[in-house]
């Protein structure tokens with residue numbers, strides 16, 4: 183196999199994706215690949231249906247070279263993929279085309295929340311079916327499925343070591359789903375998929391080294407080094423929530439003591455606050471967290487001390503991350519508003535003052551609150567990058 187040609191093909195496709203529209207000559211400059219190779223490789227990609235030429239519609243008389251510059255762009259219809267997130271009571275799905283546009287989105291409600299694997303596979307199929315039906319597509323229109331599930335996942339093997347949403351450990355989930363739907367499956371944990379969503383569609387499109395910390399019912403993390411998600415060797419390389427912040431500390435859901443999550447996650451805060459029932463009105467778990475935060479804001483000393491400690495421990499954990507990785511950017515990412523105290527400016531100030539001080543600016547820390555199918559879009563991005571690579575590798579023709 184011509185490896186150098188192979189890597190220049192992915193570099194060029196990646197550069198076209200980032201630029202959205204770009205002329206061949208600029209592509210050569212940007213990637214440091216010779217104009218002759220750019221011409222050959224892009225001709226191949228046009229033949230395969232991965233990219234297409236666009237001629238700018240209106241050209242002013244001041245046009246730089248006096249004739250239309252033909253740009254290249256990804257071909258939206260080259261692939262349609264489904265991106266899924268398996269959550270406690272729902273499976274949510276987005277359909278995304280090759281340029282990253284969401285074509286449809288759908289939330290499927292499941293009754294059994296920790297089902298046997300076969301039932302989960304059926305639920306996933308039904309969720310995809312319902313989404314396709316919304317826009318009159320069929321399974322055959324899909325090129326791949328990206329799937330996100332919370333837990334400890336080995337993406338390379340498509341293997342789930344453990345997930346809170348399955349009744350079985352050590353499951354070859356990607357293989358099972360592939361057999362059921364006959365499509366390539368790209369499986370990863372939720373935090374890595376958020377990192378991919380930020381990398382391909384979000385705040386980190388121009389950053390090769392960044393960290394995403396996700397805060398939902400647990401604390402997750404995705405590490406991107408030199409444009410690649412770092413996954414460790416056992417598929418559990420970024421368990422930020424289970425880094426230890428206290429010797430012989432609070433009991434974590436993982437069974438160990440002193441984990442960051444045991445001080446920061448909603449269950450941990452509620453556990454601590456449960457001794458003081460006067461803090462809560464009636465309601466579900468989310469409502470209770472809201473009650474706790476409201477009580478803290480109103481100056482209730484118990485609520486305030488629980489929330490303050492959680493924020494301080496979170497800040498300590500993040501400073502450690504920065505000291506270890508020295509990333510360009512940290513994105514604090516979450517769907518729910520209920521963790522506002524962790525995003526507070528005072529917390530970020532503590533982080534800034536706790537990291538190694540040098541004569542260079544600290545990494546940017548940005549807060550990205552989203553409610554728009556972020557994990558699912560990350561799963562779709564993973565699948566799109568995967569099918570594009572497969573297509574480049576196999577020379578698989580996708581011309582419609």
Ligand SMILES: [Zn+2]
Nearest residue numbers: 424434436441
């Ligand atoms: Zn733990």
